[in-house]
Amino acid sequence: MSRKMILRVPKFQEPKRMEKSEAQRLWLLLKDAIVEVQHMNASTLSFEELYRSSYSLVIAKRGDILYTGLEEVNNHHTKNLLDKIAQAVDERFLIELNSQWQQYKLQQIMIHDILMYLDRMYVKEPQLKVFDLGMFKWKQNVLIHSQINDRLVRMLLGLIHMERNGEVIDGALMKSLIQMYVDVSLKEKETYKQEFEERFLLATSHFYKSESNLFITNNSCGAYLKKVEIRLIEEEARIKQYLDESTGPKLIKACEDELIANHMQTMIEMETGCRTMIQNDRFNELKLMYRLFQRVENGLVHLKNEFAGYVRNEGHKIVNQPENLKDPNALITSLIEIRNRFEKTLSQSFANNRDFINSVNTAFESFLNENDKLSESLALFIDKKLRGGFKDSNDQEIDVIMNKVILLFRFLSDKDVFKKFYEHYLAKRLLSGRSFSEDLERTMISKFKQECGNQFTSKMEGMFTDMRLSKDALDGFKNYLQTSVEMGKLPKIDMSVRVLTQGFWPTFPPHSCTLPPLLSQYCDLFTKYYCHAHTGRRIIWQTNIGTAEVTFRLPKKTHVLALSTYQMLIMLLFNDAEKLSLKQMAAGTSISFMDIQRSVKPLYSGKYKVLKRTPAVEKSKELSENDIFELNLNLKCKLHRIKFAATSQTDSEPERQHTRQRVDEDRKIEIDAAIVRIMKSRKALIHNDLIVECTKQLSSRFVPQTSMIKKRIENLIEREYLERFPDDRRRYRYLA
Amino acid sequence: KNLFINENQEENYFDFEIICQQTQKKKPFSFKTHKSILSSRSQYFKSLFNSKMKEYQENKLVLQDFSTSIIALILKYLYSGKIEINLGNAIEILIFSSKYLIEELIEISSKFIKN
Numbered sequence: 001m002s003r004k005m006i007l008r009v010p011k012f013q014e015p016k017r018m019e020k021s022e023a024q025r026l027w028l029l030l031k032d033a034i035v036e037v038q039h040m041n042a043s044t045l046s047f048e049e050l051y052r053s054s055y056s057l058v059i060a061k062r063g064d065i066l067y068t069g070l071e072e073v074n075n076h077h078t079k080n081l082l083d084k085i086a087q088a089v090d091e092r093f094l095i096e097l098n099s100q101w102q103q104y105k106l107q108q109i110m111i112h113d114i115l116m117y118l119d120r121m122y123v124k125e126p127q128l129k130v131f132d133l134g135m136f137k138w139k140q141n142v143l144i145h146s147q148i149n150d151r152l153v154r155m156l157l158g159l160i161h162m163e164r165n166g167e168v169i170d171g172a173l174m175k176s177l178i179q180m181y182v183d184v185s186l187k188e189k190e191t192y193k194q195e196f197e198e199r200f201l202l203a204t205s206h207f208y209k210s211e212s213n214l215f216i217t218n219n220s221c222g223a224y225l226k227k228v229e230i231r232l233i234e235e236e237a238r239i240k241q242y243l244d245e246s247t248g249p250k251l252i253k254a255c256e257d258e259l260i261a262n263h264m265q266t267m268i269e270m271e272t273g274c275r276t277m278i279q280n281d282r283f284n285e286l287k288l289m290y291r292l293f294q295r296v297e298n299g300l301v302h303l304k305n306e307f308a309g310y311v312r313n314e315g316h317k318i319v320n321q322p323e324n325l326k327d328p329n330a331l332i333t334s335l336i337e338i339r340n341r342f343e344k345t346l347s348q349s350f351a352n353n354r355d356f357i358n359s360v361n362t363a364f365e366s367f368l369n370e371n372d373k374l375s376e377s378l379a380l381f382i383d384k385k386l387r388g389g390f391k392d393s394n395d396q397e398i399d400v401i402m403n404k405v406i407l408l409f410r411f412l413s414d415k416d417v418f419k420k421f422y423e424h425y426l427a428k429r430l431l432s433g434r435s436f437s438e439d440l441e442r443t444m445i446s447k448f449k450q451e452c453g454n455q456f457t458s459k460m461e462g463m464f465t466d467m468r469l470s471k472d473a474l475d476g477f478k479n480y481l482q483t484s485v486e487m488g489k490l491p492k493i494d495m496s497v498r499v500l501t502q503g504f505w506p507t508f509p510p511h512s513c514t515l516p517p518l519l520s521q522y523c524d525l526f527t528k529y530y531c532h533a534h535t536g537r538r539i540i541w542q543t544n545i546g547t548a549e550v551t552f553r554l555p556k557k558t559h560v561l562a563l564s565t566y567q568m569l570i571m572l573l574f575n576d577a578e579k580l581s582l583k584q585m586a587a588g589t590s591i592s593f594m595d596i597q598r599s600v601k602p603l604y605s606g607k608y609k610v611l612k613r614t615p616a617v618e619k620s621k622e623l624s625e626n627d628i629f630e631l632n633l634n635l636k637c638k639l640h641r642i643k644f645a646a647t648s649q650t651d652s653e654p655e656r657q658h659t660r661q662r663v664d665e666d667r668k669i670e671i672d673a674a675i676v677r678i679m680k681s682r683k684a685l686i687h688n689d690l691i692v693e694c695t696k697q698l699s700s701r702f703v704p705q706t707s708m709i710k711k712r713i714e715n716l717i718e719r720e721y722l723e724r725f726p727d728d729r730r731r732y733r734y735l736a
Numbered sequence: 737k738n739l740f741i742n743e744n745q746e747e748n749y750f751d752f753e754i755i756c757q758q759t760q761k762k763k764p765f766s767f768k769t770h771k772s773i774l775s776s777r778s779q780y781f782k783s784l785f786n787s788k789m790k791e792y793q794e795n796k797l798v799l800q801d802f803s804t805s806i807i808a809l810i811l812k813y814l815y816s817g818k819i820e821i822n823l824g825n826a827i828e829i830l831i832f833s834s835k836y837l838i839e840e841l842i843e844i845s846s847k848f849i850k851n
Contacts, residue, residue, distance in 0.1 A: 047789040048797055051780070055835055113783030120837060 018060035026053045027065050030114070031073060037110050038077050040103065047114065055117040063122035070115070074134055078104075078141035086147040094155060097148070098176050101138070105183070108134035132186060139184035139191060152177065153196060157203045164207060164234075175242035182244050189246060197247055201254050204235075208258035216263055220272035222285045228259045228292055252295075261296040268306050278310050278345065286349035300355070307350070308359035311342055315367035319374070328377035329384055336404045339364070365411045375414055376656070378405065379421035382444065387429060388436045398440065406447050414702040415452065416670070420663045422448075423459055424506045430467055431498065431545055438464070452700070462504030470498040473530060480529045495522045499530065499539070507662070511544040513565075514590040516572055544595070552610065552642075554633055561610065562643040566591055566599040571610070574631050579614060583625040597623050602644045604629060608637050667702065671712045674698055676721055679734035687713075687730045753796040754811070756804045765804045767811055777814040780836045802832055813841060821848050 030053055033045050057066050081100050088096035112119060112131040119130040128136055142148055156177060159169045181192035208231070216224045235255050239248040267289065268274040277285045293299030318324060318338065324331035342360055350356045368374050382405055390398050412418055429435040442464070449457040474497060515523065527539050546565035550572070551558060563571065569589040573580055580588075586596050600623070604611040612632040674697045678690060685693070691709055698704050713732070716722045725731040750768035757764040774781035784791055791797045799807060806828045813819040819841065821829060826848045833841035 042787060042789050043793055045789045047784045047787050047791050048799070050789075051784075052801075110787050113787050116779070116783060116837065117835070 018056070018062060023057060023060065023062040023065055026057050026062075027069055029053055030057075030066065031069060033114070034070070034073050034111055037107050037114075038073075040107075042110060050114045051117065054115050058118050058122050063118055066115070066118055067122065067127070070111070070130070071133060071137075074137040075141065078137045082142050082145055082147065085142065086145075093151065094173060094177065097152065098173055101180055102176065104134070104138060128186075135184045136186065143180065143184055144191070144195065149195060153199055156196070157200060160200070160238075161203070161207065163238075171241045178242055178244065189244065192244060197244075197250070200243075200247070201250055204251060205254050205258055208255055209262075212259050212263060216266060216270075221267050221270050221274070221277070222272060222282070222288075224263075224267070225285060225288045225292060229288060231255065231259060232292075256295050260292050260299065264293065264296070264299060264302050268302060274303065274306050275310065278307060281341065281345065283345065283348040286345065287351075290350050290353075300353070303350075304353075304356050304359050307345070307356065308363045311338075311360050312363040312367055314338055315364060316370065319367055319370055325373060328373075328380040331373070331377050332381035332405075332408070335368075335408055336401070339404060339407065361411070364408075365413070368408065368411045369413045372414070372417070374408075375412055375418035376421045378408060378412070379418055379425050381405070382422070383425040383429065386436055386441060386444065387434050390436060390440060398443075402444055402447055405444075406451055409448070410451065413699075414663075415456075415700070416666060416702045417660070417663050419456060420506070420659050420666070423463075424659055426460055426463060427505050430463055432547070459504045462501060466500050466504060467498070470500075473497070473499055473533075476533065477526055477529050481525070484525070490521060491518065493518065493522065495519070495526070497526050500542075502540075506659070508542055508545060511592065511595060512590055513543050513569060514588075515543065515569070549641075554635060559635075559637065559639070560641045562641060564599060564644075566595055567603060567644060570596070570599060570603075579628050579630045581626050581628045582623060585629075586625070593625060600629065604632075606644065608635060608639075608642050610635060610642075667704065667708065668712060670698060670701065671704055671709055672716060675709070675712060675716060676734075679722060679732065682734075684725070684731055684733045687732070690732065751795060754807065755796060755798045756802065756807050757798055757800060758803060764798075767807065769811065773815060778836065778838060780838075801835075802828065806832055810838075810841075819844060821845060 030050060033042075033050050036042060036045060054066060057063060081104070085093070085097050085100055108131050111134065112129075115130050123129055127133075143152075156174065159174065163169045178192075178196060181196045182189050185191040185193075212224075212228075215227055219227070232252065232255060235251055236248075239245065239251060243251065266273070274286070274289060276282075277289070290300070290303060293303050315335070315338065318331070318334045321331075321334075324334060346352055346356055346360065385401065390401075393401070409415070409418065426441070429441075435441055445457050445460050448460075477497070523541060530539060531537060543565045548563050548565055548568035550561050550563060550568055552561050552571075561567075561571070566589070569591065570585050573585060573588045577584075582593070582596055582600065585591075585600070586593050589596075591599070600611065603609070604613060609632050611629045614628050614630050671694065674694050675690065678693050678697065679685060682693075690713070691706055694709055695704060695706075713722065717724065717732075720735055722732045723735055725733060748768065750770060752769045752771045752774065754767040754769055755764050756767070771781075771785055775785050776782075784797070806825060809819060809825060809829065810832055819829070821844065826845050829841060830845035830849065832838075833845060
């Protein structure tokens with residue numbers, strides 16, 4: 001059985017229509033209370049009674065009496081306050097205004113609390129909420145009144161000016177008064193912005209404009225930068241202390257404009273400015289400058305351009321210095337030094353900014369390729385290091401140097417030229433046994449490999465393989481000789497041969513000479529042995545790069561001379577003759593006159609003279625073919641073994657040109673290959689596009705000249721790889 | 737009738753009294769309560785205390801318009817978040833919560849009445 005329940009309606013709840021007089025009574029009760037509140041006498045009032053009165057008026061639809069009444073009371077009150085505040089003089093004005101404002105705000109909160117029911121249930125847009133109404137009345141009748149507003153703003157700005165000049169002001173008072181502008185703003189802080197912020201920002205710009213102009217003309221750039229930094233910190237603090245936070249970005253922008261943006265050019269150009277700082281490695285000042293310039297638009301672009309310009313200029317000086325042009329070692333050492341220096345600037349001052357690094361790299365690229373010296377100089381630099389220059393360095397130092405070499409190498413646009421020179425000097429090191437350490441050689445090569453891939457280093461690695469295989473071949477040859485029949489008939493000499501695979505090694509210019517019969521027989525034996533072991537191979541003797549040791553018997557003493565093969569041949573001639581002219585030497589050995597000259601020179605003009613010129617001629621530099629030489633039997637030397645340089649360490653001009661020529665030959669092949677590769681995939685292409693594509697493909701190795709590509713295209717057309725379109729001569733077609 | 741007290745009066749730390757006095761004839765009923773709870777649960781009480789008016793000075797509030805049982809229910813609600821609503825008290829709860837702007841209770845009671 002379910003019990004039915006009925007909704008119980010309490011009997012007293014039907015609101016009676018309120019008499020006008022009753023409404024009036026309630027309003028007067030509230031009005032008296034509000035006035036008491038405004039006089040700070042609230043403690044004897046009953047909150048519940050006032051709340052109930054406001055509630056009763058609203059539910060009896062008499063809210064209008066209450067709302068308009070409130071407006072009037074506030075109006076009246078604020079007008080009274082205006083007179084009181086305006087009468088205060090000097091500093092009293094701010095204090096009086098502030099204390100009245102603080103009280104007023106509290107009163108409005110209280111009034112809002114009492115009239116909470118009115119606020120929630122009666123007030124509708126566009127009417128102001130109870131509290132906002134109070135704020136609005138204050139704004140209308142006090143704050144923006146002509147007797148207050150201008151006076152207040154002027155005093156506030158005056159105090160801020162004083163503070164900027166180092167005086168102490170009442171921050172709490174400032175905060176309260178400035179916050180007042182925000183509090184009375186109905187939406188988006190409009191009163192604050194219009195009445196205060198705008199004038200404040202203007203005053204700020206004005207202040208810093210004149211301060212910065214004065215300061216920068218009387219101080220160094222470094223001092224100015226420090227001043228700016230301090231000013232910015234002060235303004236940041238000011239925002240926190242008494243400004244509305246929405247002013248922050250605007251204030252800082254205004255300061256940055258006046259303090260930094262407007263003086264950027266000056267800071268770069270002035271005597272103590274950016275240029276001097278870079279020149280003198282003033283890392284801290286530059287760091288500060290970087291930090292400050294970073295804050296303004298395009299600031300870093302200025303700084304970056306200035307720095308990159310300086311780098312380019314310094315690099316340009318180094319690569320064109322006459323001493324450096326003569327001495328590759330000095331050139332590369334100086335380049336590594338400035339690279340280190342600028343890397344330090346980049347990391348210590350410019351936060352290793354990507355843009356800065358890139359523009360420094362671009363600068364390096366441009367001056368390193370200013371002349372074609374660099375490829376060879378770099379190869380020579382490494383050559384010297386690998387011939388023993390690394391002797392006194394530890395692994396870490398060596399690695400650092402190698403990495404710097406790679407870094408410079410990376411900037412070279414003609415990497416193929418460098419490669420040729422590197423191979424050339426590597427070959428010389430290996431063949432003359434002058435390489436300091438095979439490990440280091442291989443480390444260096446592996447770095448190139450990492451940088452440019454297998455293709456770049458395959459020949460170099462081939463050279464090492466040859467060296468190893470040669471050793472095996474030589475051991476085999478020695479065993480062969482012991483068992484050979486012919487061996488019994490021949491006097492014993494110690495011959496060492498290296499078998500170089502053609503293609504891996506630089507091609508040395510062909511030279512011919514006549515070997516003494518004994519040596520010649522040994523060579524034939526080796527050829528026989530080797531070709532038997534490796535069928536299908538052909539041996540070409542390169543006598544011009546060999547070395548030999550001969551015994552030099554003097555009346556009282558015996559020396560061993562370490563000579564080049566050519567020098568050996570020349571010295572052997574003196575077994576059968578006392579005096580020989582250069583012409584006779586050439587005839588007796590079949591060596592070219594130029595090589596005779598070069599070979600003889602160290603023998604008579606070095607520290608130990610095994611030959612002498614007869615008659616003795618002083619300081620006659622050029623040798624003629626009729627000059628006559630004889631053995632110097634009076635040679636005085638404590639050493640048993642005397643070593644003679646075969647040729648100078650650096651290459652002679654013809655050799656260098658030979659290397660360059662070979663680079664050009666290789667380039668032709670590379671360009672041909674690139675053109676064919678491109679045309680094969682694209683089938684048909686316009687001339688210019690082909691040039692562009694070709695240059696792009698080859699750029700990692702070298703920068704081909706357009707004229708050269710054109711020639712290669714012509715050549716490929718002749719060889720029927722390509723043809724021109726009959727109707728459009730600028731287009732090519734690939735012929736499969 | 738007082739719902740939220742410990743056995744030991746000393747340990748309750750009451751600091752505010754709510755007195756229900758519907759008419760002069762009836763004997764007033766007093767609820768012992770805590771300001772901190774009331775002010776954290778209701779904007780009305782928060783404002784009442786902040787105003788520092790008579791009620792704050794005397795630590796007591798006199799309510800005239802509602803019965804003891806309704807006030808007890810509402811106080812229980814403010815303390816516990818729970819309300820025992822039924823056909824007998826729903827309208828009075830709605831009126832109370834409307835007057836004192838207790839949003840959640842307005843919703844609960846008007847929903848109950850509609851159903």
